[in-house]
Each structure stands twice: as C-alpha cells, then as structure tokens.
Amino acid sequence: MKPRSHWLADTESLRAASDSVAPAKAVDVAIVGGGFVGLWTAIELKLREPDLAIAVFEANRCGEGASGLNGGFVMSWWPKIGSLARICGADDAVWLADETTRCITELGSFLEHHGIDAEYRQSGWLWTATSPLHLGAWDGVVDTACRLGRDDVFVQVPASEIAARTGSAVHLAGVCEPVNGTVHPAKLALGLARVAESLGVRIHEHTRVERVERTSPARLVLASGVVKAGRVVLATNAWAASVPELARKFVCVGSAVIATPPIPDRLRAIGWTGGESITDSQTTVTYYRTTRDGRIVFGKGGGRLYFTGEPDALAFADPVGIAEATEDFRRTYPMLADVPIDSAWSGPIDRTYDSLPLLGTLPDAPHIAYGIGWSGNGVNPSRIGGRILAELSLERKSRWTANALVNRDARRFPPEPLRYLGGALVRRAMLRKDRAELAGRAPSATDRMLASLAPSGLEDKN
Numbered sequence: 117m118k119p120r121s122h123w124l125a126d127t128e129s130l131r132a133a134s135d136s137v138a139p140a141k142a143v144d145v146a147i148v149g150g151g152f153v154g155l156w157t158a159i160e161l162k163l164r165e166p167d168l169a170i171a172v173f174e175a176n177r178c179g180e181g182a183s184g185l186n187g188g189f190v191m192s193w194w195p196k197i198g199s200l201a202r203i204c205g206a207d208d209a210v211w212l213a214d215e216t217t218r219c220i221t222e223l224g225s226f227l228e229h230h231g232i233d234a235e236y237r238q239s240g241w242l243w244t245a246t247s248p249l250h251l252g253a254w255d256g257v258v259d260t261a262c263r264l265g266r267d268d269v270f271v272q273v274p275a276s277e278i279a280a281r282t283g284s285a286v287h288l289a290g291v292c293e294p295v296n297g298t299v300h301p302a303k304l305a306l307g308l309a310r311v312a313e314s315l316g317v318r319i320h321e322h323t324r325v326e327r328v329e330r331t332s333p334a335r336l337v338l339a340s341g342v343v344k345a346g347r348v349v350l351a352t353n354a355w356a357a358s359v360p361e362l363a364r365k366f367v368c369v370g371s372a373v374i375a376t377p378p379i380p381d382r383l384r385a386i387g388w389t390g391g392e393s394i395t396d397s398q399t400t401v402t403y404y405r406t407t408r409d410g411r412i413v414f415g416k417g418g419g420r421l422y423f424t425g426e427p428d429a430l431a432f433a434d435p436v437g438i439a440e441a442t443e444d445f446r447r448t449y450p451m452l453a454d455v456p457i458d459s460a461w462s463g464p465i466d467r468t469y470d471s472l473p474l475l476g477t478l479p480d481a482p483h484i485a486y487g488i489g490w491s492g493n494g495v496n497p498s499r500i501g502g503r504i505l506a507e508l509s510l511e512r513k514s515r516w517t518a519n520a521l522v523n524r525d526a527r528r529f530p531p532e533p534l535r536y537l538g539g540a541l542v543r544r545a546m547l548r549k550d551r552a553e554l555a556g557r558a559p560s561a562t563d564r565m566l567a568s569l570a571p572s573g574l575e576d577k578n
C-alpha cells in the first residue's frame with residue numbers, strides 16, 4: 117500500500133519487517149490499536165508493572181492511523197482550559213493542563229534517553245487572527261488561564277512581530293504559547309513502538325481484532341484465532357464507532373494536509389525561521405508548521421463529515437479537503453505561489469462535542485477500558501491518556517483515575533441519519549462563515565447560528 121502521508125513515506129526505510137510470530141493464547145493486557153494512545157498505554161503499563169504480559173494488536177502497521185497523518189503539533193491542554201474547568205473543576209483542570217505542559221518538556225528527555233530522533237523542537241505555538249473579525253479570538257481562553265492563576269501560559273505578541281515570525285502579513289495579531297513544539301509524528305510512533313518492544317511488549321501488526329467479547333477474561337477474536345485477555349484497552353480512535361457506548365459520543369471529521377518540497381531558502385527569505393507552529397482562528401481551522409528539512413506542512417480541519425462507521429478509503433485522500441487546504445495555503449503565503457505541492461493526504465479526526473477525550477471503562481465490562489475522542493489534539497495528550505488507561509487497567513485509585521474526565525457522561529450527537537445530514541449543513545455554514553470573515557464581511561445570521569452548532573474548537577461552548 118502507498119504510504120498515506122509524507123511522514124509515513126519518509127519513515128518507510130526505517131521500518132523493520134513486521135513480526136509474524138503468532139500471538140500468545142492468553143495475555144494480561146491486550147491493547148487494540150498501535151497509535152500514540154495504544155503505544156503510550158503499553159509503555160506506561162510496563163513502567164508500572166514490568167512483569168505483565170502485554171500485547172498490542174494493530175490492524176495495519178503502528179502509526180499508520182491518525183498518529184502518522186497529523187500536523188505534528190505538540191500541544192498542551194491550556195487552549196481547552198474552559199472545557200476542562202467545566203468538566204473537572206478548577207483544581208483538576210489546572211493540574212491536567214499543567215501535566216500536559218510537563219509532558220511536552222518530558223518528551224524531549226524521553227526521546228533523548230531512548231536515542232530517538234523524531235525531529236522534536238520546542239519552538240512555540242502562535243494562535244493568530246487572519247481577519248480583523250478574528251482579533252481577540254483567544255481572549256476567553258487567556259482570561260480563563262489568568263483567572264486560574266496561570267498568567268504566564270500565553271504571551272501577547274505585538275502585531276509587527278506576528279507578521280515577521282510567521283512570514284506573512286495576513287497574520288494581524290496573536291498570542292504565543294512558548295512551551296509547545298513540533299515533531300515528526302511517524303518517527304515518534306516508530307520510536308514508541310521500539311521502546312514498547314524493548315520493555316517486553318509484543319506488537320502484532322497486520323492483526324485486526326475482529327471482535328472483543330465481553331466475557332471475563334475477555335476474548336479477542338482475530339482471523340487466526342482467539343486471544344484471552346484479563347484486561348483490554350481500546351485505543352482505536354476514529355475506528356471506535358463499533359462500540360455502542362461510544363458511537364454517539366463522537367463524530368468523525370476529515371482533516372487534510374499538504375506539504376511542500378524542502379524550501380529552506382524561501383523560508384529564510386520570508387522570515388519564518390523560528391520553527392513556530394501556527395493556527396488561525398477560522399472555524400474550519402488551518403494549522404501549519406515547518407520541518408527540519410525546510411518544508412511547510414499545512415493542514416485544514418473541520419473537513420468532510422463521515423457517516424457513522426469505520427473510516428473509508430476516501431478518509432485518507434479526500435480531494436475536496438486537499439483542495440481547501442491548498443486554497444488556504446496559497447492565500448496565507450501568496451509569495452510562495454510558485455512553490456509546488458509535494459504531497460497531500462487526509463485523515464480521520466474523532467471529535468467529541470467538547471473537544472476533550474473519552475476515557476473510562478465500559479459499564480458492563482469494567483475490565484475493558486477505552487481512550488478515544490482526541491479531537492485533533494492527541495500527539496502530546498496521548499501520553500496523559502496512556503497514564504490514565506494504564507492506571508485504569510491496574511485498577512489503581514489515583515488522581516489519574518479519580519478525575520472527572522474519566523467515565524464522564526459526554527454530550528451525545530443525534531442518531532443517524534440526522535447527524536450526518538445536519539452535520540453536513542453545519543459544515544457548509546462554517547465554510548461560508550469563514551470565507552465571509554476572511555473577506556472582511558460579517559457572515560449571515562443563519563450561517564453564524566448554524567456554525568455555532570459545531571463541536572467546540574478551542575473555546576468552550578457548553
């Protein structure tokens with residue numbers, strides 16, 4: 117199969133041949149999904165209980181889901197502090213957001229310790245306005261952080277500096293979260309798989325779990341037979357719609373990404389040399405960053421809505437999403453009009469209504485834990501997810517398992533086909549609203565109203 121993204125193509129030569137060893141008949145913990153969440157969970161479990169027999173089952177190869185398709189933004193949960201505080205209360209919200217900040221710095225030492233070159237860079241994230249109508253889009257988040265005693269998380273960036281640092285005058289204003297970074301996501305996924313294996317985790321690639329039977333121990337049905345597991349962790353991201361308890365609590369939307377060839381001289385010429393990652397304030401948000409070899413990787417969220425079910429082939433190469441991302445890239449960097457697009461892809465994002473993940477255990481099968489719904493912000497928070505899922509699997513009572521994110525009753529989306537049809541209507545209104553605002557026009561009241569029905573982005577809507 118052709119690699120689904122620039123990142124995956126770039127790591128093809130680094131992959132070892134997939135292990136064809138048959139899975140054990142019984143394990144202590146079975147993890148379904150070999151993305152960031154499954155791999156961090158395996159590592160966090162082994163760090164706590166080295167003797168556990170742990171197997172990861174991955175339908176394709178590790179990192180070939182969203183973990184190898186994303187923008188590689190390594191972000192804290194501070195931009196989501198409003199939703200976090202509403203769900204968890206002020207103390208736990210600050211604690212969790214601070215933990216995500218700590219994880220960003222710890223990622224650097226983790227990679228160094230294990231000798232993994234994942235092109236990690238802590239160069240800060242700029243949240244910007246590219247229309248006068250977007251000025252101050254971040255005010256609510258910054259005010260909430262200040263009210264909770266963290267007036268140093270976001271730094272106001274003067275207008276002249278924002279244009280200089282981003283390399284484009286379309287950026288009118290912004291704030292910076294300096295601790296955030298960027299990574300080569302596929303190299304990170306491969307590195308995590310290697311660490312997990314070195315700790316004794318068995319990783320079975322090309323091994324789809326057809327069904328998890330909720331017996332105790334649970335029975336994982338594979339094409340090659342059945343594996344019994346005392347504990348199961350479902351880390352299947354956008355593929356989790358087959359779990360009835362979760363299906364109504366997230367929607368799957370597309371996000372498309374394009375990458376230029378290496379253009380380090382052009383980056384120098386426009387002044388975008390600091391390695392900052394950048395986000396604008398559209399409801400169909402754009403996000404962009406540079407790479408170590410001088411490419412621009414430019415993505416657009418709020419894409420195609422999927423009918424409930426597993427992502428189809430179109431999810432990984434959506435021409436409409438790619439065209440929208442390209443249009444926004446050309447608008448943002450008109451001085452690079454002659455730079456070709458080297459690769460383009462898309463991927464599924466598991467969006468919850470409040471943009472925070474669903475973590476917990478199934479009510480009728482407490483030995484089966486789940487961690488999905490990362491809502492386009494899972495690269496760094498997946499490590500927090502790994503800690504929570506590890507402690508849930510070990511039945512530990514700790515702050516990781518006792519906070520209100522765990523086993524929460526998240527808002528449900530309407531049933532199909534209402535959700536698909538209504539979602540498509542809302543998405544078209546979001547696009548019209550964004551286009552009007554970028555042109556400096558106020559969007560229509562209908563489009564504003566319809567767009568307000570979309571799940572939360574960075575602001576809390578509940």
Ligand SMILES: Cc1cc2nc3c(=O)[nH]c(=O)nc-3n(C[C@H](O)[C@H](O)[C@H](O)COP(=O)(O)OP(=O)(O)OC[C@H]3O[C@@H](n4cnc5c(N)ncnc54)[C@H](O)[C@@H]3O)c2cc1C
Nearest residue numbers: 149151152153175181182183186187189325353463494495
């Ligand atoms: C285009 C795009 C851009 C993004 N940009 C960013 C960003 O810049 N920063 C950020 O923080 N987040 C970003 N995200 C989100 C981030 O990539 C995800 O939140 C994160 O990768 C989720 O990791 P995961 O392990 O839950 O999912 P995945 O990496 O999708 O892993 C789930 C795995 O489960 C496997 N699987 C599913 N069903 C089965 C089964 N039955 N049996 C065996 N295996 C199965 C799949 O094959 C898949 O590999 C982006 C996502 C996309 C798609």
